[in-house]
Amino acid sequence: MYGVLLLVTSFLAAAIAAVGAYLFYLIVLWPRWNPLCRLPGPPTRSFFGNHLAAVLDPSRSPRVHEKFVKEYGRNVRIRGLFPWEERLITLDPITLTHILKHSTIYEKPWQSRTLISGMIGVGMLAAEGQMHKRQRRVATPAFSIQNMRALIPVTFQTGLALRDRWMALISDAQDVPESEKSGGGRKLDVCHWVSRATFDVIGLAGFDYHFNAIHDGSNELFMAYKDMFEIAISQQKGSLWDIAVLYFPALDGLWPGDRYRVVAKSHEVINRVAGRLIQEKKTKIAEAEKIGSVYGGKDLLSALLKSNIAVDLPPDQRISDEDILNNINTFLFAGSDTSSLTVTWLIYLLAKYPEVQERLRTELRSVAPTVPLESLTQDEIASVYALVAELPYLENVVKETLRLIPPVHSSIRVATQDDVVPTSVPVPLRGRDGKVEMVDSFVMPKGACVHVPIEAFNLDREVWGTDGWAFNPDRWDNLPEAVKSQPGLYNNILTFSAGPRSCIGLKFSIIEIKMFVFILLTNFKFALADPVGKANVVLTRPYVVDRHKEGSQCPLFVIPLMKDASAP
Incomplete structure (x- = not known):
């Protein structure tokens, strides 16, 4: 017994000594050798202080970003x-162009990948290296211009459904307090409502599935996704427990909380329902092949599955059904949440700047058909969108x-x-x-x-001008020369990365x-x-102050608008 106790004591002493030595290396030695410590940067107020809250809020x-540039330059050392x-x-x-271009050298850290994959699997948001390359290659044909045009009617019909839902809510407002009515x-x-609409769009466009979220929030697959995204992302508080679970994911299983239970339950539903949809699609594609035809499904899942069995794709470059499911989950998360937030912020900005709202509405009405929108055929819907897509002021408002x-x-x-x-400069x-x-x-160790400060690149007043923090759609008609050197997939802004x-x-x-x-905008005033x-909760979300x-x-x-006599 004494020998066992001595052995345990020796082991604990050795473990404590090893941890102490490692901490000594991290705290004392590593800062002396770390090349990043040679870069200028802001001081910390305490030993455990950091700059994350300042750069993330x-x-x-x-x-904060502007102050850093003025005081320390464009490459700054900060404390994590x-x-x-x-x-x-x-x-x-x-x-930044160098870093984003060399994606095999600069990867998402394992903590980010663990958080993402724990919810939506190892799709393109979490995959790295050859796995990401294979997934992207298979998925790229699904996002061709031809396939995207085929999805225009889906978006159009969902927009009409949202319009009708809002009209019904406004008509049924007899018991609503007067403080919640206006004009x-x-x-x-x-x-809330735009998020439901984008769920419906990505459900139909993604895998030909009717969430029907605008009219009924009880669909089990819709509830599974919404509950998972809400509890695992929107409600994260950045507490010590959240941080501990991020670095030690096993803690979630040892002491399961609400987050763990909700995610596990959601995964069961998603794997069952979405997994069944994948098998049904594969059966339809195989049946079409047997009769010498091509399955005509226009959703992203059908395109993914057809791309994955294309004869010109080597077998070792194909992806599994699990990868297919993970990427459908990825498209649903990225496609519903980011798009809904952009539409929400755009409408909010139009409400804040009514003169921009009226000017944009006038432009949109100039191409609106004279017949009811719900009477349009698919070809007519495509023709309307072709006109809408080319409207210059709408383009400016979206970009801004x-x-x-x-x-x-x-x-x-x-x-x-x-x-x-x-x-770019010394x-x-x-x-x-x-x-x-x-x-x-300089050396990046x-x-x-x-x-990667996406917002900071988009708002840099040395690049975009002194009004760079202001909402000014007209800036896009006469951009400063410096904008042309900015990295970004879309119009020299970093919103869609690079x-x-x-x-x-x-x-x-x-x-x-x-x-x-x-x-x-052609049916409502805001x-x-x-x-x-x-607030930055994984994505930049609106909150009531x-x-x-x-x-x-x-x-x-x-x-x-039909009830607003002052509307143009």
Whole structure:
């Protein structure tokens, strides 16, 4: 017994000594050797202090980013979660282009991948390396221009369903308090309803599935997704427990809380229902092949499955049914949440700037058909969208909304190897002797993180002009020359990222946004109701000021134009 006790004591002493030695290395030695420590950066107020809240909070991040650039330059060292975690935050277009281009060197950190894959599996958001390359190759044909055009009627019909639902809610407002009425309209949570509409769109466009979320929220697959996204993302508070679970995921299983139970229950429903949909689609495709035909399904799932069995795709480049399911989950999460937030923020900005709203409505009405929208054929719907898509002021408003309030506030990458990073202007590096050397590149050490400030690039006033923080759609008619050097897949803004991991659903997202705006703005006028602020909860979400605990919402007065005599 004494021998066992001695052995346990010796083991614990050795473990404590090893942990102590490792902490000594991290806290004392590593900062002396870490190349990032040579970069200029803001001080921390305490040993456990960090800069994450300052750069992640959209209510102050524009001011913080601008201050960093003025005081330290465009490549800045900041403190991460732990005292030994130095990160790079870059607003240098050359540096960021290099990082986003070399996606095999700069990957999502394992913590981010664990969080994502724990909800929606290892789809394109969580996959890295060859797995991501295979998935992207199979998925790319599904997002062709031809396939995207085929999905226009789905978005159109869903927009009409949302219009009709809002009309019914406004008509049935007899028992609604007068404080929630205005000008013949009613206060509605635009965020809530647009989110339901985008779920319906991605359900039909993604795998030919009717969520019917606009009219009925009881569908089990819809509830599974919504519950999972709500509890696992929207309600995250950044508590010590949340951080602990992020770094040690096994804790969730050992001491399961609400998050673990909801996600597990949601996964059971998703795997059962969505898995059945995949098998049904595969059967239909096989049956069509037997009779020498091609299955005509136009949804993304059908396109994915057909692409995956294409004769010109080598067998070793094909992906499994599990990968197919994971990417459908990914499309649903990314396609519903980001698009709904963009439409919500766009409508909010129109309510805040009524002169922009009226000008845009006038432009949209110039191409609106004279017959009822619900009477249009699919070909006529496509013709209407072709006109809407080319409207210059609508294009400016969409681009300006995506620039000003990108759904993804920022991202993070980790270096998988030491790398020499180029810069657009010389960077001051401090040597051990205290002397400063101006250099055109610096070393990014393996294991160090890069904070990718998407919002900061979009709002940089040195690039976009002195009104860079303002909502000004007309800026797109005469952009500053400096904008052309900015990285970004879409019009030199970083909202859809850049490089090999840029957003594959860009075209689909723009179609959805423009179609919804066309239908809603030609039928309703929007006015401000409660004060709304921004919060970065994985995505940049609207919250009523001082009512954050009520969850994400954007209440606005929604006024039918036919009841508003002052409307043009």
